[in-house]
Amino acid sequence: MKLEADIVIVGTGVGGLFSALNLPKEKKIIMITKSDLESSDSFLAQGGICMLRDENDYDGYFEDTMRAGHFENRKESVDIMIRSSQNIIQDLVGYGVEFEREDDESFAFTREGAHSQPRILFHEDVTGKEITSKLLMQVKNRKNVTIFEYTTMTDIFVKNGECVGICAEKAEKNGQRELLEIYADDIILASGGIGGLYQHSTNFPHLTGDALTIAKKYGIRLEHLDYVQIHPTTLYSKKPGRRFLISESVRGEGALLYNKNMERFVDELLPRDVVTDAIRKQMEKDGTDHVWLSMNPIPKETILKHFPNIYHHCLEEGYDVTKECIPVVPAQHYFMGGIWVDSDSQTSMPHLYAVGETSCNGVHGANRLASNSLLESLVFAKRAAKKIAGESNFL
Structure with a gap:
């Protein structure tokens, strides 16, 4: 035609x-x-x-x-x-x-x-x-x-x-x-x-x-x-397919990154490539395939109002972000x-x-x-x- x-x-x-x-x-x-x-x-x-x-x-x-x-x-x-x-x-x-x-x-x-x-x-x-x-x-x-x-x-x-x-x-x-x-x-x-x-x-x-x-x-x-930009924080999953993004604004509102011993290892508000590199090095050091992200510093009402989609998706995956850390891993994000x-x-x-x-x-x-x-x-x-x-x- x-x-x-x-x-x-x-x-x-x-x-x-x-x-x-x-x-x-x-x-x-x-x-x-x-x-x-x-x-x-x-x-x-x-x-x-x-x-x-x-x-x-x-x-x-x-x-x-x-x-x-x-x-x-x-x-x-x-x-x-x-x-x-x-x-x-x-x-x-x-x-x-x-x-x-x-x-x-x-x-x-x-x-x-x-x-x-x-x-x-x-x-x-x-x-x-x-x-x-x-x-x-x-x-x-x-x-x-x-x-x-x-x-x-x-x-x-x-x-x-x-x-x-x-x-x-x-x-x-x-x-x-x-x-x-x-x-x-x-x-x-x-x-x-x-x-x-x-x-x-x-x-x-x-x-x-x-x-x-x-x-x-x-x-x-x-x-x-x-x-090619790698985003530092996507929800870790063993399922195939697209990775679910955990927005950088979550860290902008106060969320913190932890290693396997629940210790902070990076300034969460550094540029994406710097945070990604720090996560990769920490995963290699810890021998893990993810790190932990805690939204605990963010008030629950802010989470439910500002991040309802992230809250509900994580809940579907078995994580209540208002009560527990979630596993995150870097993934390809932007060109x-x-x-x-x-x-x-x-x-x-x-x-x-x-x-x-x-x-x-x-x-x-x-x-x-x-x-x-x-x-x-x-x-x-x-x-x-x-x-x-x-x-x-x-x-």
Whole structure:
């Protein structure tokens, strides 16, 4: 089947959805997703989304992001992300996204590892689900957007060195697969990370870096493919499949890490890679396959209000986090490398854009600062859409 559109978007996480919402309503948009609409890592994000609180926080936020990334970040991208954050949050609120509020209705902020102060907005411990579901609802209401589920990009079409479309396979209910040729003026790759390539990952298993494989085939510039982030704390389990994340904001609220002798061995608020390394060394020293995380320092009412999803999931696994420690272990979590893009999310191939975890705009450097991922995806998805629409990106 041959289809034509103005823009094709590969992926329906926050990057793909926000791109669609920021494109002109008269543009015909086709979106595809490899699984169902809710099986994107954007739905899994627990901790929250960063926001510049005020100008006095700019230097601290910038320094925290750079330090976490081992100062290998692209400074221009970091500046764009931080300065765009307040507008992005207002966009989300306008789309119906609800964040935790104080009694006076001002935003409530939490803190996570490697942040010098609280600057993270959240919705319980399912912030990603709150944001992504509200954006998805908005996109579904757009008459100019057609979405194909269970559709996998297998190649791109290139003419005179420019991207002119994608090739995809759509799974049918009868078990057959229909080949789709979708031609468009511009293509946005928002197909997520690489967690499906790992035995232990917090990602959905179908996220296998398909866009990277295709980019390599056509000589599209890639960057920092070795920059893979391991999250320090996922719930230890011998069951196969995706690992359940224990949000970094749990440690930001006071949770502590213990070795087999119930002794602390690391500053829990250090950057993720540092904490991960400390856990691995402690496991090797102790001869164990996990360490212990205690939420005992956090008031029970805070756990039930801020972390209800974590509380109930751990309860299902046999652990009451209000009364006992839980076993945790590092697992693959995030990919900081990807398809190189400029500050408008353009790849090295004309008319081909990349946003979200698929892309590498340099914001995260060698190690992502907690809760920068949703913000980065949204900021640069909007910039891609504005560039395609011929509108100026002022930052």
